[in-house]
Amino acid sequence: MERTRRSSPVSPPLEYAKEGTEDFSVLRRLLLAPEQVQLDRLRQRLDTFVVGPEEVSNVLPDAIRLRAQQDNRLLASMVPITQEALALSIKQSPQLISDSIAPILGSAIRKALSRAMREMLQSLNQTLEYSMSWQGLQWRWEAWKTGRPFVEVVLLHTLRFRVEQLFLIHKKTGLLLNHVMAEGISSQGEAAISGMLTAIQDFVRDSFQQSQDEGLESLRIGDLTVWIEQGSSAILATVIRGTPPVKLRDVLQNTLDSLHAQYSDSLKNFQGDTAVFLETRPFLEDCLQAQFVKKQKGLPVAFLVLCALLLALLGWWAYHASLHHQQWTEFLKRIGAEPGIVVTSIQEEEGRRVLHGWRDPLAVDPERLLEEVGYSSNAVGFHLEPFIALTPEMVHKRAIQVLQPPESVEVSIEGNRIVLMGESSHRWISRVDQSAMAIPGVSEISMERLIDTDVKQFETLRNALEQQAIFFLEGQGRLPDRELVKTQQVKHILQELDKEAVKLGRELSIDVMGYSSPVGSQSINLLLSEMRAKKVLDILSEPPYQVLKLAAMGKGVDPDGTSVAGEEKGYARSRRVSFKVVEAKTIHPPREAGVRKGP
Amino acid sequence: MIQKKICLLGAFAVGKTSLVKRLVSGIFSDKYLTTVGVKIDQKKLSIRGQDLMMVIWDLYGDDDFQKVRASYLQGSSGYILVIDGTRKETVDVAGKLHELAQKTIGPVPFVLLLNKHDLVDEWVVECPMVSDLRDQACLVSMVSAKTGEGVEAAFTALSEAMLRS
Ligand SMILES: Nc1nc2c(ncn2[C@@H]2O[C@H](COP(=O)(O)OP(=O)(O)O)[C@@H](O)[C@H]2O)c(=O)[nH]1
Ligand SMILES: [Mg+2]
Numbered sequence A: 001m002e003r004t005r006r007s008s009p010v011s012p013p014l015e016y017a018k019e020g021t022e023d024f025s026v027l028r029r030l031l032l033a034p035e036q037v038q039l040d041r042l043r044q045r046l047d048t049f050v051v052g053p054e055e056v057s058n059v060l061p062d063a064i065r066l067r068a069q070q071d072n073r074l075l076a077s078m079v080p081i082t083q084e085a086l087a088l089s090i091k092q093s094p095q096l097i098s099d100s101i102a103p104i105l106g107s108a109i110r111k112a113l114s115r116a117m118r119e120m121l122q123s124l125n126q127t128l129e130y131s132m133s134w135q136g137l138q139w140r141w142e143a144w145k146t147g148r149p150f151v152e153v154v155l156l157h158t159l160r161f162r163v164e165q166l167f168l169i170h171k172k173t174g175l176l177l178n179h180v181m182a183e184g185i186s187s188q189g190e191a192a193i194s195g196m197l198t199a200i201q202d203f204v205r206d207s208f209q210q211s212q213d214e215g216l217e218s219l220r221i222g223d224l225t226v227w228i229e230q231g232s233s234a235i236l237a238t239v240i241r242g243t244p245p246v247k248l249r250d251v252l253q254n255t256l257d258s259l260h261a262q263y264s265d266s267l268k269n270f271q272g273d274t275a276v277f278l279e280t281r282p283f284l285e286d287c288l289q290a291q292f293v294k295k296q297k298g299l300p301v302a303f304l305v306l307c308a309l310l311l312a313l314l315g316w317w318a319y320h321a322s323l324h325h326q327q328w329t330e331f332l333k334r335i336g337a338e339p340g341i342v343v344t345s346i347q348e349e350e351g352r353r354v355l356h357g358w359r360d361p362l363a364v365d366p367e368r369l370l371e372e373v374g375y376s377s378n379a380v381g382f383h384l385e386p387f388i389a390l391t392p393e394m395v396h397k398r399a400i401q402v403l404q405p406p407e408s409v410e411v412s413i414e415g416n417r418i419v420l421m422g423e424s425s426h427r428w429i430s431r432v433d434q435s436a437m438a439i440p441g442v443s444e445i446s447m448e449r450l451i452d453t454d455v456k457q458f459e460t461l462r463n464a465l466e467q468q469a470i471f472f473l474e475g476q477g478r479l480p481d482r483e484l485v486k487t488q489q490v491k492h493i494l495q496e497l498d499k500e501a502v503k504l505g506r507e508l509s510i511d512v513m514g515y516s517s518p519v520g521s522q523s524i525n526l527l528l529s530e531m532r533a534k535k536v537l538d539i540l541s542e543p544p545y546q547v548l549k550l551a552a553m554g555k556g557v558d559p560d561g562t563s564v565a566g567e568e569k570g571y572a573r574s575r576r577v578s579f580k581v582v583e584a585k586t587i588h589p590p591r592e593a594g595v596r597k598g599p
Numbered sequence B: 001m002i003q004k005k006i007c008l009l010g011a012f013a014v015g016k017t018s019l020v021k022r023l024v025s026g027i028f029s030d031k032y033l034t035t036v037g038v039k040i041d042q043k044k045l046s047i048r049g050q051d052l053m054m055v056i057w058d059l060y061g062d063d064d065f066q067k068v069r070a071s072y073l074q075g076s077s078g079y080i081l082v083i084d085g086t087r088k089e090t091v092d093v094a095g096k097l098h099e100l101a102q103k104t105i106g107p108v109p110f111v112l113l114l115n116k117h118d119l120v121d122e123w124v125v126e127c128p129m130v131s132d133l134r135d136q137a138c139l140v141s142m143v144s145a146k147t148g149e150g151v152e153a154a155f156t157a158l159s160e161a162m163l164r165s
Helices: A002-007 A011-019 A023-047 A053-070 A073-092 A094-132 A134-146 A150-158 A190-207 A246-268 A275-286 A301-337 A366-373 A392-403 A426-437 A453-466 A481-504 A522-541 A560-564 A568-574 B016-023 B031-035 B089-105 B117-122 B127-136 B151-164
Strands: A159-170 A176-181 A218-221 A224-230 A234-242 A290-292 A341-349 A352-359 A380-386 A409-414 A417-424 A444-446 A450-452 A469-471 A507-516 A548-557 A576-584 B002-010 B038-047 B050-059 B078-084 B110-115 B139-142
Touching: A053 A073, A073 A094, A134 A150, A150 A159, A159 A190, A159 A246, A159 A275, A176 A190, A176 A275, A190 A224, A190 A234, A190 B038, A190 B050, A224 A246, A234 A246, A246 A275, A301 A341, A301 A366, A366 A380, A392 A409, A392 A426, A417 A426, A417 A453, A426 A444, A426 A450, A426 A453, A426 A481, A450 A453, A453 A481, A453 A576, A469 A481, A469 A568, A481 A507, A481 A522, A481 A548, A507 A522, A522 A548, A522 A576, B002 B016, B002 B089, B002 B151, B016 B038, B016 B050, B016 B078, B016 B110, B016 B151, B038 B151, B050 B151, B078 B089, B078 B151, B089 B110, B089 B127, B110 B127, B110 B151, B127 B139, B139 B151
Parallel strands: A352 A380, A417 A444, A417 A450, A507 A548, B002 B050, B002 B078, B078 B110, B110 B139
Antiparallel strands: A159 A176, A159 A234, A159 A290, A218 A224, A224 A234, A341 A352, A409 A417, A469 A576, A507 A576, B038 B050
16 A cells, blocks of 8 residues: 555545645645655554554564573563473473473483492502502502502692682671582582682782772682682682693683573572572582593503513413423333333322332332432322332342342343343352242243353363474484473463363363484383473473363373374374373362462 | 671771680681681571571681771671680770771670680689670670680670570
């Protein structure tokens, strides 16, 4: 409509023209018609002024915001209505309310629970993390030295910051409205401290002529910082250990602001009764924040080193355990195979192993076996009864021990027979038979291949003697000088033979036989041969022998000499004295060479 | 719990600090008195079944009472005016401090203590001198910080007066 009128300004004047009669009116209408219409309409609107919902809806949000900034009267007037509305709403549709509250409550409860859990875990974690490290050890030492609990020392060292106490203080009186502390903090005289904090503020303010709104913002004492948030009627003093982040300040200021909004009347009319401020506790407790130094990820070096050491130790132990085991089995194998030792049982006694069984006194010392395999000998005990083993090895050992054979004799055992090989003196051989039979497990002795060195020597000497011949000149019983020397050789052989005979225990006679050549008469030859034999005997008789006896006999013409008859050379060989050993094999025990003195 | 702030007022060396010491063993040392000009202690009392935390501000001032910071008086619910019985001039100072207190905090209860009663032989202060103050005080008492005579009673009396008002 409006639009139509404005777009066709010619038509209204025509309307007025019908009504008016005066010229002036006409003129006015002609000149001011459009404005007149507008004025009329404005008047009409003012006369019937009602704020339409449209207009209110346009300004309502801003209006509420503006008013809330100005003061809290709007809030105050809203409270009863809201409360009633809420109450009514709960009455009418409780399900709706509980549905909408449930998620909030749920998450709030979850949050509270998880916070409690986190705090618990954190202190546990830290304690664990640090209890293994080098750092941890140092702190343990510190804890021990200072007498503080380890957890507390860890806390102090790992803390970046921690809000320890909050004082909500009434500004005008300096009285303490509420006070919260972090866990483990003990406090005394909060009321006095609260007053002192206010006094110090006043002091600073007065001293440096600051306005009432200004105030001390922070104090620092060593590791402690006190942050002071100023409100119109309350101040919030926060005691922080460590270095707090700046954004904590916002948290504190916001807390103080919201407390102001909530308790403005109580703060204004505060007369010393702090009961109403007990409800501020959760808000203040929310400010009890803490942050810890992050430990670098990964295992701590000290922990790794410890692990490596442990592993090495374990390896070393395992190596030794297996070596130990190896040595033990080796030992058992060895002792099991050892002749003359029979292990019947192995028992654990007082932490050591004791072997029970039998041992031939000639068997190897078991301690030596232990030593050889390298097993520690004091970890093993032996309880071995003595016995005589009849195994070939032990019989052999015993034979060696009993017979004490010279190095040139080899002793071996074949079943129950002892076999001797090699050569030995007559003295040893003559005893060996008897001794050998006394060895347990021996019932036969074989000495076929055992050579008697004394017999051998005797035979050698006998041969040597019997090949000797002393030659005489034709028809003479006198010895030429050359042959005289030879008799000395013969005498030497005889002396040796005499010694051997003593050793062998034999009586010994030597025939000294004289011969002659066939030249000449038989009777003369006999005489001559006799003469020659006696001549040699005389020479050989001195010095006397121990058992040897010499007998001179004339044999007449040499029977062998005839085979080469006719030759002067053959005859010359017949004019001689030869020797023959006649053994008188008397059996008596052999005697020491030196013991026997003369026949 | 009810908390009340009270102040100790009086000339230099009348025994204010000694009186507080009689009552509590505080956490702050006396050096705060000279540096910050105040030392604060707390004392929990039980007045007819009502717990009361008394926060006691011991103000430092030499004889020039103007040096007492008015801001420290703010918010007090009562005060203790101390006179040294052995020194006449302390009466004057007490009067002026009383005026200052009434001006700054308004008509709050106070007790008037004539201290050093143990030295009663040397007393120079006589009753007429304090008659003005005596009429307004809720209690006038002769006390001794040295012997402890009347000290606790004086604080209790002030507490009762404060709880009543
Ligand atoms: N004999 C006696 N001396 C006191 C008494 N009270 C305080 N004094 C002494 O007076 C001096 C000043 O006391 P102080 O408490 O420091 O006074 P303040 O300046 O008012 O705090 C000190 O030497 C006290 O020992 C009292 O009751 N009797
Ligand atoms: Mg003093």
